[in-house]
Amino acid sequence: MAVLTVQNLSKTFNLGTARESRVLDDISFEVKGQTFVSIVGPSGCGKSTLLNIISGVEEHTSGDISLTSDAGGPARMGYVFQDPRLLPWRSVMQNMMYVQDDQSPATVSRAKEYLDMVGLAKNADFFPGQLSGGMQQRVGIARAFAVEPDLLLMDEPFSHLDAITARGLREQLQDIWAQSKKTVVFVTHDVVEAVELSDRIIVLQPGGLIYEDITIDLPRPRRQTDKNVATLQAEVLARLEKLKAMSVAEPVA
Amino acid sequence: MTDQMVVGAAPAAPTGPADDREADARRTARFRRWRRNALLALGWVAIYLVWEFGSWWFGSRLLPRPHEVFASAVEIVESGNFVTDFSASVLKTFAGFGVAAAVGAPIGYLMGRYNYWRAFFHDGVTIAGTIPAIVYAVMSLIVFGLSNFGPILAVALVSAPYVALNVAEGIRGVDRQLITMSEAFGRTPAQIRRQVLIPTIVPFVFAAIRMCFAVAWKVEALTEVFGGRNGVGFQIRTEYQLYDISAVLAWTVLFIAFMLVIERLVLAKAEARLLSWRPEERGAAL
Ligand SMILES: Nc1ncnc2c1ncn2[C@@H]1O[C@H](COP(=O)(O)OP(=O)(O)OP(=O)(O)O)[C@@H](O)[C@H]1O
Numbered sequence A: 001m002a003v004l005t006v007q008n009l010s011k012t013f014n015l016g017t018a019r020e021s022r023v024l025d026d027i028s029f030e031v032k033g034q035t036f037v038s039i040v041g042p043s044g045c046g047k048s049t050l051l052n053i054i055s056g057v058e059e060h061t062s063g064d065i066s067l068t069s070d071a072g073g074p075a076r077m078g079y080v081f082q083d084p085r086l087l088p089w090r091s092v093m094q095n096m097m098y099v100q101d102d103q104s105p106a107t108v109s110r111a112k113e114y115l116d117m118v119g120l121a122k123n124a125d126f127f128p129g130q131l132s133g134g135m136q137q138r139v140g141i142a143r144a145f146a147v148e149p150d151l152l153l154m155d156e157p158f159s160h161l162d163a164i165t166a167r168g169l170r171e172q173l174q175d176i177w178a179q180s181k182k183t184v185v186f187v188t189h190d191v192v193e194a195v196e197l198s199d200r201i202i203v204l205q206p207g208g209l210i211y212e213d214i215t216i217d218l219p220r221p222r223r224q225t226d227k228n229v230a231t232l233q234a235e236v237l238a239r240l241e242k243l244k245a246m247s248v249a250e251p252v253a
Numbered sequence B: 001m002t003d004q005m006v007v008g009a010a011p012a013a014p015t016g017p018a019d020d021r022e023a024d025a026r027r028t029a030r031f032r033r034w035r036r037n038a039l040l041a042l043g044w045v046a047i048y049l050v051w052e053f054g055s056w057w058f059g060s061r062l063l064p065r066p067h068e069v070f071a072s073a074v075e076i077v078e079s080g081n082f083v084t085d086f087s088a089s090v091l092k093t094f095a096g097f098g099v100a101a102a103v104g105a106p107i108g109y110l111m112g113r114y115n116y117w118r119a120f121f122h123d124g125v126t127i128a129g130t131i132p133a134i135v136y137a138v139m140s141l142i143v144f145g146l147s148n149f150g151p152i153l154a155v156a157l158v159s160a161p162y163v164a165l166n167v168a169e170g171i172r173g174v175d176r177q178l179i180t181m182s183e184a185f186g187r188t189p190a191q192i193r194r195q196v197l198i199p200t201i202v203p204f205v206f207a208a209i210r211m212c213f214a215v216a217w218k219v220e221a222l223t224e225v226f227g228g229r230n231g232v233g234f235q236i237r238t239e240y241q242l243y244d245i246s247a248v249l250a251w252t253v254l255f256i257a258f259m260l261v262i263e264r265l266v267l268a269k270a271e272a273r274l275l276s277w278r279p280e281e282r283g284a285a286l
């Protein structure tokens, strides 16, 4: 688990010839402990950019980000992307081990454990090209969990999958998360999915401001078919009704 | 629920016509295969006839008849020269490739990775790739004279530009998202190079080597003819000096057969093996 503090974070992309586009505008929030936070918002409001900044793949323009492990010291991160992003020339198991710092037998068996949790223990020696898209995405999820990250970042991991597969994976994700103590920041544009999975939903609006910060207090494990989940989903959707009307901000000169 | 059951229980399509169609398709495929093999055989018969006619026209002193060349080839194989000279030629060809890869791959890497290195190398490498192979052969002879290094250098010079251009192409085609993934998981530049960049360019290097190979072994033999101390080209020159035309042809035929075998079997097999992760390559019989 980790403590993630984001303070007055802004990000502008330089579009060349004195044009720039503000994607995140003065965002502040804190996440800690075994919390599952979702970032939702319409397409283009800067969700992926926020995640990339947290992971360090992208620079931010101003503001502060601090990330520490609950135990103190630097936090380890895992990242699940929208697409599997596996090395096609390495087997499933080799992909799992590629992101590990040590190749000890203990690490290998931990990687196997997580593969087993996503139901792919039998496919350890397969190449990604021999797996279906959904199976590859499961490898991506297992890979991120297997580094035992303090903070797990997920960027719309189910959006490329069909409804049935996605539903199964959401349930799996909840179960694995419940067993492992991790702080999760989960990006999605799907409010319904966010309600099912999260303890808290941070809603971004076009222009990269925080629109709402909603706490979801429902018993776990939750299933898409639960009555109270469905009720709350409808409620949250209703609260975000106004967001529909806002158009994505134009780049400012 | 009920209408789902109905859908599930829909009567299976009658199998008769489908079976017939399948049998038809099989027959057609068999006929096509047969026709292709027949044409292949006919092609060889035509080559034989043209050769025989040529021998009759020019006289068998100038163009020995096929069976004379064949007898000569058998003699060469039996004498044992075959093994030593062929392995000499093959070794030189591959040594040349080794040099080409060692020089061409880093240049290609720089060209693919950095735009300013690309600007620096691009025209030079392109020109080097356009220079006729015979010029490289002559240059190598001038540099090394009568030695084994001439053919090696010639092969290296012919191949290096191809390797560089292909590697550059491969690096430029690298999947940025895999790099982002690696960085997100804290992989070092060295790990990224080993696990992402190099596997990306392997197919391109292979394409380059296969492309060069066809030219390279001809250049190698040519260089040996003029400045070799062993190898197939050297033997061809020796037989030529003895005016044994059927031995010259026998060496040539053996060399062609041998190199085609290497090209089709060894290189293709190695490539299939190295690229076995590609789903379409798996189990592809060669
Ligand atoms: N490298 C870049 N250069 C310039 N603009 C960029 C760059 N990357 C992203 N943007 C812009 O930043 C904005 C936010 O992009 P981002 O990918 O974070 O959106 P998102 O919220 O993840 O959307 P989606 O739900 O569609 O994935 C977009 O308007 C995009 O055009």
Ligand SMILES: [Mg+2]
Residues within 6 Å of the ligand: A047, A048, A049, A155
């Ligand atoms: Mg996104």
